[in-house]
Amino acid sequence: MGLFEDEFYSTKISRRASKTSRKQKMSGFPLRSRKDWGAGRLALLSGASGAAIVLVLALALGGGSPEAAVETAGTPAASGLVAPGDAIQQTVAASSKVRPAVVSVVNEQAAFLPQEQEGAEDGAEAPQDSADLQPASVGSGVIFAKKDGKAYLITNNHVIEGAAGLKVVLIDGETRPAKLVGGDYITDLAVLEIDGEGIETIAEMGDSAKLQSGEMVMAIGNPLGLGDSLSMGIVSKTKQIIPVSLSQDGNYDWEQEVIQTDASINQGNSGGPLIDMQGRVIGINSMKISDIGVEGVGFAIPVNNAMPIVDQLMKTGAVPRPYLGVYTLDLASYYAQQGLGGGVPDAEDGDAAAESPSSGGPKLPGEVTAGVIVLEAVGPASEAGLQFNDVITKLDDQSIGSTMELRKYLYGKKRIGDKIKVTFYRDGKPDAVTFKLQDKSEEEE
Structure with missing residues (x-):
C-alpha cells in the first residue's frame, strides 16, 4: 500500500547517529595461553x-x-522431526x-485512445474490447x-x-x-x-x-x-x-x-x-x-x-456495513487548512468529491475543538435532517473527534438496522437526531 x-x-523518522565504541575493556579472568589449558578443559569447552x-x-x-x-536436540532424524542440519x-x-x-x-485497464474510433457518435465513448x-x-x-x-x-x-x-x-x-x-x-x-x-x-x-x-x-x-x-x-x-x-x-x-x-x-x-x-x-x-x-x-x-x-x-461479493450517509472533514484538518489554501476532504461512506468549507465555515462555541464537519448528507443522514456545515461530536455516547473514530465506532459497534444517536452543532448550538442505519445501495457507491 x-x-x-x-x-x-512515507513516514518521518528521526535520524540519530549511533556511535559504537571500538575499544572494549577487558575484565574478569586473566587471559591464558592455550598451552596452559589442559586437554580435559579443551574437551569440556x-x-x-x-x-x-x-x-x-x-x-x-x-x-x-x-x-x-x-x-529436537535429543531425537534422531529418523523420528520424522527436522534435525538441526x-x-x-x-x-x-x-x-x-x-x-x-x-x-x-x-x-488491465483501457488503453489511451488519442482519437475517437470512426463510427462513434458525437459525445459517445467508443466500445472497448479486449484488444484495447x-x-x-x-x-x-x-x-x-x-x-x-x-x-x-x-x-x-x-x-x-x-x-x-x-x-x-x-x-x-x-x-x-x-x-x-x-x-x-x-x-x-x-x-x-x-x-x-x-x-x-x-x-x-x-x-x-x-x-x-x-x-x-x-x-x-x-x-x-x-x-x-x-x-x-x-x-x-x-x-x-x-x-x-x-x-x-x-x-x-x-x-x-x-x-x-x-x-x-x-x-x-x-x-x-x-x-x-x-x-x-x-x-x-x-x-x-x-x-x-x-x-x-x-x-x-x-x-x-x-x-x-x-x-x-x-x-455475497461484498462486506455489508452500516451506512450513516455523511461525507466529512475533520475539524482539526479544517482549522489547519485555513492558512494553507484548503485541502481534500475525507469521505465517511465513499469517495465522492466534495468541496471543503469556505472561510464562512461552521460556527462553534469555544469549548468545541474536536469533531467532524458534514460536507454532504445523503441517504439516512439526509432523511434525518443533517446538513452541510453541521459538526458531529458524538455517536450515541461516544465522543467523535475524527473520521477515523467515526468509522471505527460505526463499523465496530453498530449493525445495519441499528438505531444511532448523532449529536452535532449547527450555527453554534447543540442538537441531536436519532435514526436507523441502512445498508449502502449500489446507487450510492
Whole structure:
C-alpha cells in the first residue's frame, strides 16, 4: 500500500547517529595461553560449545519452545522431526508446499485512445474490447479453495482496483482470465475466480494467533514483476496497528491490524502469502514503509482477520456495513487548512468529491475543538435532517473527534438496522437526531 499503489507509506523518522565504541575493556579472568589449558578443559569447552550450537538451532526450528528444543536436540532424524542440519531443507520444503498455489494478478485497464474510433457518435465513448486493454499493474495472489471446477484466490483490493479486465498467471507461466468475486476496500482484500482445470495445489491456511515475535517467515509473490520469487525474514511484531488513508488523500481515516515482518516486500508482492516454516499461510502481504533510512518494515494482513472477510466475499461479493450517509472533514484538518489554501476532504461512506468549507465555515462555541464537519448528507443522514456545515461530536455516547473514530465506532459497534444517536452543532448550538442505519445501495457507491 501505499495501501494503495501497493501500499507504500512515507513516514518521518528521526535520524540519530549511533556511535559504537571500538575499544572494549577487558575484565574478569586473566587471559591464558592455550598451552596452559589442559586437554580435559579443551574437551569440556568443545563439548559445551557443540551443545550450545545444537540448542540454538533446535530453538529456531522448534518455534522457540525450550521443550521443543530439548526434544529436537535429543531425537534422531529418523523420528520424522527436522534435525538441526536440515534447516535449509525445511525452508525449501515449506516454500515448495505453497509456491504452486501462488499466482501473479494482472490488472488491465483501457488503453489511451488519442482519437475517437470512426463510427462513434458525437459525445459517445467508443466500445472497448479486449484488444484495447493493457496491463496497468501487477500484484500477487494465493489460491485458497477449489469448488465446482473453479479455483478461488485471495489478493489485495488495491491490486484489482480500477481494473477493466483481470488475468492470472500461474507458476508455470500459463495465463487465465479471472473474474472478480468481490472486494472490500476497508480491509483491502479481494477474491478472484479462475478456471480450476489442472490446479492441484491449494494453500493451507495457518493460525496467525499462534505467531511469535522472532519466528521465521517467508514472503512469496511477484515483486517488481520478476515473477515467482521468495524472501525470508522474521516476525518483527505479531500485532501492529497502523493508520491508513482509505481515500488516498494523505489524511488517515482508518486503522489496520497487521503483522510486521522484515522479510522483503516490494511492489508486486501485494496479495501474495506470508508463510511459516510449515508452509502454511499466516498472512496476506499488503504494504511496506518506503522512506529514506527505512529498511525491513513490511506488513501483512493476519490470516485470522482475512478469512472471515474472504468468506463473506464468497457468499455475497461484498462486506455489508452500516451506512450513516455523511461525507466529512475533520475539524482539526479544517482549522489547519485555513492558512494553507484548503485541502481534500475525507469521505465517511465513499469517495465522492466534495468541496471543503469556505472561510464562512461552521460556527462553534469555544469549548468545541474536536469533531467532524458534514460536507454532504445523503441517504439516512439526509432523511434525518443533517446538513452541510453541521459538526458531529458524538455517536450515541461516544465522543467523535475524527473520521477515523467515526468509522471505527460505526463499523465496530453498530449493525445495519441499528438505531444511532448523532449529536452535532449547527450555527453554534447543540442538537441531536436519532435514526436507523441502512445498508449502502449500489446507487450510492
